Amino acid sequence: MSHGKGGPSHAAELVQSLKAAGFNFFAGVPCSLLKGLVSILDRDPDAHYVSATREDSAIGMAVGAYLGGKLPMVLMQNSGLGVSVNALASLTTMYAIPTLLVISWRGEGGNDAPEHILMGEIMLPILDLLKIPHRVLSANEPIAAQIAWAKETMLAKKYPVALIAPGGVLE
Amino acid sequence: MNKMEAIGALMERVSDDTLVVCCNGMIGRELFTAKNRPSNFYMIGSMGLGLSIGLGLALAQPSKKVVVLDGDGNVLMGMNALASVGSERPANLWHVVLDNQTHASTGGQRTISGQVKLEDVARSVGYRSASRAEDKASFASALDRAFAEAGPSMVLGTVEGGTLKGIARVEPSPPELAALFAAEARR
Secondary structure (H helix, E strand, C coil): CCCCCCCCCHHHHHHHHHHHCCCCCCEEEECHHHHHHHHHHCCHHHHHHCCCCCCCHHHHHHHHHHHHCCCEEECCCHHHHHHHHHHHHHCCCCCCCCCCEEEEEECHHHHHCHHHHHHHHHHHHHHHCCCCCCHHHECCHHHHHHHHHHHHHHHHCCCCEEECCCCCCCC | HHHHHHHHHHHHCCCCCCCCEEEECCHHHHHHHHHCCCCCCCCCCCCCCCCHHHHHHHHCCCCCCEEEEEEHHHHHHHHHHHHHHHCCCCCCCEEEEEEEEEEHHHEEEEEECCCCHHHHHHHHHHCCEEEEECCCHHHHHHHHHHHHHHEEEEEEEEECCCCCCCCCCCCHHHHHHHHHHHHHCCC
């Protein structure tokens, strides 16, 4: 199964919805599936997007920003979820820090470059093992409602929450 | 200089409203024993991420002073974060590194900071200043100089290895620590 291929990018709508919901700290490591999102954030001086060098470092920054009063979002390719497992297990979840993760879905359905196939298959199980609530972003539902679910869930549970971006939705 | 002397020299110079983010390992337990305060964040897992946390905090709270108290093992593990600090260049961030060339909390195995000068890395990636101090007096004056100027700067103090016997672990639970610290950081 493949989600959201084709159709216009919802990256601008996502950024507007994030800002309207109060998200005000943005950091991450890019993915081609997130290129629209990264380029909008990177040229927006209000967003002050931090181009991190590793995904776990971006999560560390998000934790610091949250402690300082910001509402953080971290974007990454799903390969970066592998890099981030310990940061999620022994920092974000352990200290009860709400963080929104926007994670691209390379390797979805097994149709991708070889390096993405296994992570594409095990990404959602990894999130389940980390007890991180997640939803696949849908182009057929208002983006604001999906952001609202993520924000409410992460604040209520004091835990990270992931929105998964399949190909097309945020390119 | 031993680590407790170095931590003492640092905390004498840290104002009440300065936020201190402390790396995991023995340094956190030593800071907890030497001078616990709600404005200390003790990172007890996620080795290597103390500087990233300090950077996010410094960007979120530009009017507050942020000190990251780090060890050589942590700096080496999260060396990429030095580049982020050099790129973002927050003026309110000071990076204090206690270098004993060992992973103290896992049994004193060697690190490679004897071969790699961490203050040179900091300078190369764009910190405003970086210095190395080999004894107590020069560490104290290096801290005074660094705190008198804008960051980001690194003060690295070389310290003796070894650990204090029976030193306490950080007591509050991680969510309690985060809540206490956040209340100070947002004040």
